Amino acid sequence: MTVYAIIGGSGLTRLEGLDIRQSLAVDTPYGAPSAEVQIGEYAGKEVLFLARHGHPHRIPPHRVNYRANLWALKQAGAEAILAVNAVGGIHPAMVTGHFCVPHQLIDYTSGREHTCFADNLEQVTHIDFSNPYSEPLRQQLIAALAAEGVGYSGQGVYACTQGPRLETAAEIARLERDGCDIVGMTGMPEAALARELELDYACLALVVNPAAGKSAAVISMAEIEQALRDGMGKVTSTLARVLKG
Incomplete structure (x- = not known):
């Protein structure tokens, strides 16, 4: 039976309904x-949970x-x-409250520690990340x-930007020309590290x-926080369905 781990992003620093048996402070290299x-x-299933941004956020x-x-998560048995x-919508279908399960991504980040294959190697190691x-x-x-x-798209291209600032309208226009459908700040190097550690990995966005530039309104953090509150119940019920199989 597969052991699942959930990485919670913005709005999901705690997994309501998780009957916690143990909290591990894992020492990592x-x-x-x-x-x-x-x-x-x-x-009804054993699950691991980690808050990506810490708790509190x-x-x-x-x-x-x-x-780390x-x-x-790997060391704990995931x-x-x-x-x-949590992402911004670029493609017209990606309206507030919509879900996307991306099938591809483009990494626009810089300066992040993005690989476990960096030091003290016996040989250079590459992963297939097609x-x-x-x-x-x-x-x-x-x-x-x-x-x-719920409203969802079964595929999409996730653009991962550096943050913590939101993007300019011109940057979003560039991402759209590149073929991106949604934009976030945490999809990489997380996905690549999971591949290096031989962990199956998928994103619920x-x-x-x-x-930016996809609405005449100013992007409001209050509205983003409200969208997170409105959507988290659907997120957790979706995750529960996956775990129940």
């Missing part, structure tokens, strides 16, 4: 993870210790990662969203705002 790894029962996207987070991400997400895990998320009856 890369320092401390964002938070303790919580192990418990959720939707305090670590900005460019300061998250992604290597993924290493800690085999598959369900990553929850398809960055686990297709079986993506299909499980898609089936769960369909069963929930919740659109919380139109990207």
Whole structure:
């Protein structure tokens, strides 16, 4: 039976309903993870949970210790990662409250520690990252969203930007020309590190705002926070369906 781990993003620093049996402070070669790894029962299954930005939400996207987070989950016994991400919508279908299970990504970040294959190697190591997400895990998320009856897209290209600032309208126009459908700040190097550690990985993205230039309105953090509050119940019920199989 697959051991799932959930990485909670903005709006999901705690997994309501998780019957926590143990909280692990995992020592990693890369320092401390964002938070303790919580192990418990959720939707009738054993699950691991880690808050990407810490609890409370305090670590900005460019300061998250992604290597420590993924290493800690692997050490705690995770085999598959369900990553929850809050994103901006670029494609017209990606309206606030819409879900996307991306099938591709483009990395626009810089300066992040992005690989475990850096030091003291016996040989140079490369991974095949042609398809960055686990297709079986993506299909499980898609089936769960369909069963929930929510608006979703079963594919999309995730643009990962550096943050913590939001993008300019010109930058979003560039991302759109590049073929990106949604934009966030935490999709990389998380996905690549999961591949290096041989962990299945898929992303459940919740659109919380139109990207810059996609609406006449000013992007409001209050509106983003409201969209997170409105969407988290659907996020957790979707995750529960995946775990129940």
